[in-house]
């Protein structure tokens with residue numbers, strides 16, 4: 001428990017916004033500095049010619065994290081957002097022409113859908129794989145994800161053995177699936193997020209269990225609404241949000257943080273600084289002497305997860321009717337997200353591409369059976385480098401490097417009094433639910449004023 005503190009949050013990504021809302025409700029005086037002209041980081045809306053696309057996420061698991069955030073920062077989420085569980089999480093389409101519409105939130109529906117799409121017996125095989133993650137989820141949640149420094153727990157040999165931490169996802173899948181299409185379904189989220197299945201520890205397979213058990217959720221009107229709702233929360237709670245304000249240094253005295261310096265040279269004093277940015281920037285650039293701290297050594301050895309290439313399309317005319325998300329397996333891996341909003345009679349799609357090809361994504365789509373070339377009226381391309389520049393680091397966080405991935409993410413605190421680290425590269429991990437979870441942990445550590 002600390003007295004009312006002056007808190008500066010560096011970065012208004014979803015993590016920074018979430019921790020600011022919680023800390024303000026806990027009675028602290030909070031200022032958020034954001035380098036970009038708008039809040040949200042990866043979670044924002046892009047607009048062109050009347051089309052609107054989510055720049056980043058279009059769905060989330062573990063909706064309880066967002067519900068808890070809104071309840072603990074003042075009001076129920078339903079006052080702000082229409083969250084809806086997707087009945088079909090996504091369609092998987094394979095190179096042999098077969099496909100499956102995988103539902104979320106129901107064990108029986110998943111078994112039936114996989115049988116119907118891939119053939120009898122495949123459903124049972126998939127369901128057995130997902131069922132096997134139930135115990136892992138319980139252990140992982142209690143011992144690794146929930147405790148603020150839980151990543152360190154994987155150093156415990158007994159726990160690591162129980163979680164089969166040193167076995168790779170690739171090895172588990174090889175054993176579990178005779179049908180390679182099931183393997184592709186299971187590994188696609190990790191491949192999309194920039195990791196190789198051989199580098200992903202087997203316990204990460206819990207993601208399939210989490211999605212099946214708690215559902216895959218979306219926000220009607222796009223995830224930009226989530227950012228808008230959080231910005232409204234901050235305004236209501238008297239948080240100062242400074243846009244176009246890059247933090248260029250953390251100031252220190254006697255080894256502890258005393259505030260931040262921004263690009264204009266102005267200084268903002270603070271008792272506590274929470275960063276929601278790439279930790280290598282924190283230790284490598286912002287903190288004088290940071291390169292000598294253990295935190296820097298940890299992150300220097302970690303590999304950032306390279307983002308995907310993104311193409312936003314504004315389309316008109318008669319189009320094939322697709323579900324909200326379609327995964328087109330092959331090299332490169334394509335994911336079509338059809339949830340953007342568009343003027344009447346038009347459609348807004350986003351295509352994510354993971355792979356090294358130079359081929360235009362519209363041509364790759366044609367080769368996968370979807371030809372929209374005649375329908376494109378607007379197009380916005382964002383390369384992986386563009387995405388990194390937009391947020392000053394990878395919003396996908398760190399690539400998996402075996403079980404050590406969790407240890408690399410471990411610490412939200414480092415031996416700098418008053419400094420807390422949050423975000424996609426930190427414990428408990430990247431994506432909306434885990435970054436939101438981390439914000440709850442950091443706010444709990446700081447405590448009420």
Ligand SMILES: Cc1cc2nc3c(=O)[nH]c(=O)nc-3n(C[C@H](O)[C@H](O)[C@H](O)COP(=O)(O)OP(=O)(O)OC[C@H]3O[C@@H](n4cnc5c(N)ncnc54)[C@H](O)[C@@H]3O)c2cc1C
Nearest residue numbers: 011013014015035041042056057058247392423424431432
């Ligand atoms: C294309 C794409 C699709 C995705 N799809 C999904 C999905 O469907 N579901 C899901 O759950 N997740 C998805 N993700 C991942 C998810 O969006 C991220 O993991 C999450 O939003 C990261 O939030 P964050 O707060 O850690 O950081 P970021 O969103 O990276 O925000 C960091 C913020 O800090 C600011 N900043 C950086 N340096 C400074 C500085 N020195 N001073 C001030 N401000 C600074 C940046 O400008 C940025 O606004 C996707 C990501 C991408 C890129």
